[in-house]
Amino acid sequence: MSRVVLFEINSQDPEKAAHFYSTVFGWEVAEPNWGYHPVTTGTEDKAGINGGISKGPSDFPQGTRIQIEVDDIEDSIKKTAQNGGQIVRDKMEFDDFYLAYLVDPTGIGFGLIQYK
Structure with missing residues (x-):
């Protein structure tokens, strides 16, 4: 069975989005790598699904997408x-x-x- 392992949030202002999710939900947002801000949403004690925030491309300028392994x-x-x-x-x-x-x-x- 395939499982959801990551999420991606695409935004035309990824820095603003990163600040929002970090401030509102306490997510750890790392510095960008290739324009992709890695996001951690859980801890060892309380698991979460990690993902990232990046600038959305023209064919998906904003929105959330799951990654299925x-x-x-x-x-x-x-x-x-x-x-x-x-x-x-x-x-x-x-x-x-x-x-x-x-x-x-x-x-x-x-x-x-x-x-x-």
């Missing part, structure tokens, strides 16, 4: 397309993981992540 990102992309979903950004490679952005048949955006 999968064992085989290419297979999950294929199944998404076969079941009426759309591929927004195909498989991208990073140092420790692969990432893709998709939209389900109802218009909800989500990400896929496969760790190497």
Whole structure:
């Protein structure tokens, strides 16, 4: 079973968003890396789902998207397309993981992540 492992908050003003979530909810927001502010929402005693805040691209300028961890990102992309979903950004490679952005048949955006 695939599970939700991260979230992304996209904003056209990520610094303002980072300040807001840090101040209102006490989230730990780190300095940006490639324009992505890593966010910690829990502790060892009380788990949370971590994620990040970044400047949203033109095709997703603002909003929240979950990241679903999968064992085989290419297979999950294929199944998404076969079941009426759309591929927004195909498989991208990073140092420790692969990432893709998709939209389900109802218009909800989500990400896929496969760790190497």
